[in-house]
Amino acid sequence: MPELPEVETSRLGITPHLQGQTIKAIIVRVEKLRWPIPQELQLLVGQRIQSIRRRAKYLLIDTPTGSAIIHLGMSGSLRVLDESISVAKHDHVDLILDNGKVLRYNDPRKFGSWLYAAVGVDHDVLAKLGPEPLTDTFNAEYFSEKTKNKKTVVKQFVMNNAVVVGVGNIYASESLFMAKIHPKTPVGELTQPQILRLVSEIKSVLATAIKQGGTTLKDFNQVDGKPGYFAQELHVYGRAGKACLICQSLIQEEKIGQRNTFWCETCQPYK
DNA sequence: CTAGAGGCCTGCCCGC
DNA sequence: TGCGGGCAGGCCTCTA
Numbered sequence: 001m002p003e004l005p006e007v008e009t010s011r012l013g014i015t016p017h018l019q020g021q022t023i024k025a026i027i028v029r030v031e032k033l034r035w036p037i038p039q040e041l042q043l044l045v046g047q048r049i050q051s052i053r054r055r056a057k058y059l060l061i062d063t064p065t066g067s068a069i070i071h072l073g074m075s076g077s078l079r080v081l082d083e084s085i086s087v088a089k090h091d092h093v094d095l096i097l098d099n100g101k102v103l104r105y106n107d108p109r110k111f112g113s114w115l116y117a118a119v120g121v122d123h124d125v126l127a128k129l130g131p132e133p134l135t136d137t138f139n140a141e142y143f144s145e146k147t148k149n150k151k152t153v154v155k156q157f158v159m160n161n162a163v164v165v166g167v168g169n170i171y172a173s174e175s176l177f178m179a180k181i182h183p184k185t186p187v188g189e190l191t192q193p194q195i196l197r198l199v200s201e202i203k204s205v206l207a208t209a210i211k212q213g214g215t216t217l218k219d220f221n222q223v224d225g226k227p228g229y230f231a232q233e234l235h236v237y238g239r240a241g242k243a244c245l246i247c248q249s250l251i252q253e254e255k256i257g258q259r260n261t262f263w264c265e266t267c268q269p270y271k
Numbered sequence: 272c273t274a275g276a277g278g279c280c281t282g283c284c285c286g287c
Numbered sequence: 288t289g290c291g292g293g294c295a296g297g298c299c300t301c302t303a
Binding site: 033034073074075090107108109110111150151152156257258 | 273274275276277279280281282
């Protein structure tokens with residue numbers, strides 16, 4: 001579930017439990033997730049958590065000397081539990097706090113990551129990321145400059161983290177539908193009004209999703225609480241062969257860049 | 272530079 | 288009911 005809205009929801013959910021607490025221990029039960037979990041992570045033991053930030057889909061748990069950098073991959077999730085709660089299948093990492101709570105990381109597919117960066121050091125995984133979609137640095141002028149003379153199709157372009165971060169497979173299709181742009185349009189051919197519209201729809205689709213994700217905060221620290229996050233109003237994603245909610249045409253599905261892509265041929269004509 | 276394919280893992284759903 | 292195949296919200300790496 002971890003697209004940007006859920007990562008942000010996780011951040012908001014864990015922050016009040018973690019901020020100001022001291023890390024008592026870090027228990028790692030797997031050798032590697034996406035990458036080996038670095039020994040340096042243990043340097044955080046004894047440190048006080050100052051803040052929890054999000055950059056792209058990474059969460060950063062900051063202490064005065066360094067940060068844990070967490071990515072949820074395809075199937076990762078974080079919960080705050082009492083330390084006494086027993087470990088379940090795929091609970092790979094525990095960050096144990098002074099207050100008797102534990103931040104517990106579960107990830108069946110192990111595509112996520114736990115990394116470490118000393119204070120002041122920019123980890124490689126963060127080095128080449130584009131702007132945050134919900135900030136002013138992601139705007140039409142920036143987007144126009146990036147797209148100039150490029151032939152990359154727009155669906156893949158907006159999913160490129162070097163262009164803009166946090167637009168995953170679901171929201172790429174959804175944003176393009178809202179902007180009425182065909183996913184296979186080469187970005188160099190986008191008109192100025194289309195670029196304005198697309199930038200604006202990416203922001204609004206993500207912002208709306210974050211708002212909806214907020215409802216999962218309530219059960220965030222329940223023991224077996226699952227995020228009730230799926231109740232999205234998706235217009236095209238996962239709706240192949242069904243009627244478009246606007247015009248009743250059948251929703252199309254095709255792999256673009258090895259990822260399933262959904263669109264309405266009528267609402268999003270290929271000009 | 273880009274595009275495309277492969278790979279990492281497990282769970283789940285579908286069809287037989 | 289059991290089993291094999293295909294697919295899944297991410298993203299890095301290798302090849303052409």
